[in-house]
Amino acid sequence: MxxxxxxxxxxxxxxxxxxxxxxxxxxxxxxxxxxxxxxxxxxxxxxxxxxxxxxxxxxxxxxxxxxxxxxxxxxxxxxxxxxxxxxxxxxxxxxxxxxxxxxxxxxxxxxxxxxxxxxxxxxxxxxxxxxxxxxxxxxxxxxxxxxxxxxxxxxxxxxxLSIGRNHPVYPHHVISRQKINRLWNALDCPGVDTVLILLYTGMRVSEMLNILKTEVNIRQKYIRITHSKTASGIRVIPIHSRILPLVQVRISQPGQYLICDKTGKPYGYARYRATVWHKVMKQIRGEKHTPHDTRHTFTTLLDNAGANENAKRKILGHATGDVTDRVYTHKSLRQLRKCIELLK
CATH class of the missing domain: 1.10.150.130 (Tyrosine recombinase, N-terminal domain)
Known part of the structure; x- marks a missing residue:
């Protein structure tokens, strides 16, 4: 026509x-x-x-x-x-x-x-x-x-429309404590710090790659997420004490974005996964893991530590379905930091 x-x-x-x-x-x-x-x-x-x-x-x-x-x-x-x-x-x-x-x-x-x-x-x-x-x-x-x-x-x-049942091509797996310890022992390996930042913030990979250095408040120890796939994803995440030195090093390096290569050029998702993620996973013998596994690991570890459910949702950027929680419950940065510091 x-x-x-x-x-x-x-x-x-x-x-x-x-x-x-x-x-x-x-x-x-x-x-x-x-x-x-x-x-x-x-x-x-x-x-x-x-x-x-x-x-x-x-x-x-x-x-x-x-x-x-x-x-x-x-x-x-x-x-x-x-x-x-x-x-x-x-x-x-x-x-x-x-x-x-x-x-x-x-x-x-x-x-x-x-x-x-x-x-x-x-x-x-x-x-x-x-x-x-x-x-x-x-x-x-x-x-x-x-x-x-x-x-x-x-x-x-x-x-x-019928679209069938969901059979995940890449089932998500929680990253074990043993592999997390290997990451801490391999900080000299390029890109290991980015995986630890994901593990201790619960951010989506796309959120981390879009963070500008101006959105990181070192003095008050938090990161402001301004680019996310959902409205609930626009949020503030406290910086865990263990990764604070890693974030400070990243701030001191060239580039406008928090996560850059040696020339100061930011990563897209595909380049990050191909040039950083796969090399780090090979280093810790975690080839089966995908970047989104860090988010599942973060959630699981907070659950195991008995974290407050509303604080956890705030940090993850999840919308709550309960009207009382959504409208009347407010969590301060101090309470969110208390939640995130439950991670060891």
Whole structure:
């Protein structure tokens, strides 16, 4: 299904440019450059919004909106709702959208349950993970909620989708006390300090890699997490006394971020796992472990030490389901530090 008249087009400009994707629209009978973007996704979001703002026939066009067009309109709407979307969240949406290529040119309101289930079945046939299937189902559900609000359709077929049972590809294992002791005995090995920081803070790896040095308060001994996958993840974590010297050394090294390589360049997750994590795990004979195991280990050790449940959730950045705990329970930095110092 082709785009409507006046929808404009996206062109990739020649040469090396920071914003290579140009949006071109017809204005007064002539094609006119409107704006340029770093990615084609940003250009398509702008294209959908531009058409909605400049054409009175936009409402009537809902009746023949394709899946691809609705995706970019939904994404523009989702961003404008005031959602604080991280780059990893947007990347996750694009990843899920890429698996729906069979639906791109189909009229959204004509889609049926079997069309959607076929996408999931194809993913499972190709041995894609439960997590990947879940991301696609979540995306479809969000798109249907938007389509219902926009009076494009009335039924959310995504709620009926079956994605099978979760069989973890990488089951999580608690890191033993013996291996933790090996880490302390191998501090001269590059990167060992980062694993210990994860073990004694309970941070997600992505959170640790995004910490700026300005977000570390050495005097009051805490780290402020400002980039997280959830709203509850924005929090303050006390610095355990055992890792305080490790954090101080990291602060004194080159670079804007707390965790950098020797040149001061920050790590992405893939580079950290390939160049740091695997080498450290080989050093302590812990090759079966994944970075997320540090978070499971942190939680298990605090449970074993009898830590306060609300304090533990605050440190981990978990939302609480209990209204009393969520609204009326407040934990000071001193109480959180008392909790985290239970780790030995």
């Amino acid at each position: 082709k785009n409507p008249n006046g929808y404009g087009c996206i062109r990739k400009m020649s040469g090396i440019r920071r914003r290579p994707y140009a949006f071109i629209a017809t204005v007064d009978g002539r094609q006119k450059y409107i704006a340029a973007f770093e990615t084609v996704y940003e250009a398509k979001v702008f294209q959908a919004r531009y058409y909605a703002d400049h054409h009175e026939s936009f409402t009537s066009y809902h009746k023949k909106t394709t899946f691809a067009e609705l995706y970019f309109r939904w994404l523009a709407f989702h961003k404008s709702e005031g959602q604080d979307l991280s780059q990893s969240t947007i990347t996750g949406y694009h990843y899920a959208y890429s698996h729906c290529s069979a639906l791109y040119d189909k009229c959204f309101q004509d889609l049926q349950y079997l069309d959607l289930q076929a996408v999931i079945n194809r993913m499972r046939k190709n041995d894609l993970s439960y997590s990947s299937c879940k991301k696609v189902k979540n995306l479809l559900s969000l798109m249907y909620k938007y389509a219902i609000k926009a009076n494009i359709c009335r039924t959310n077929y995504a709620l009926l």
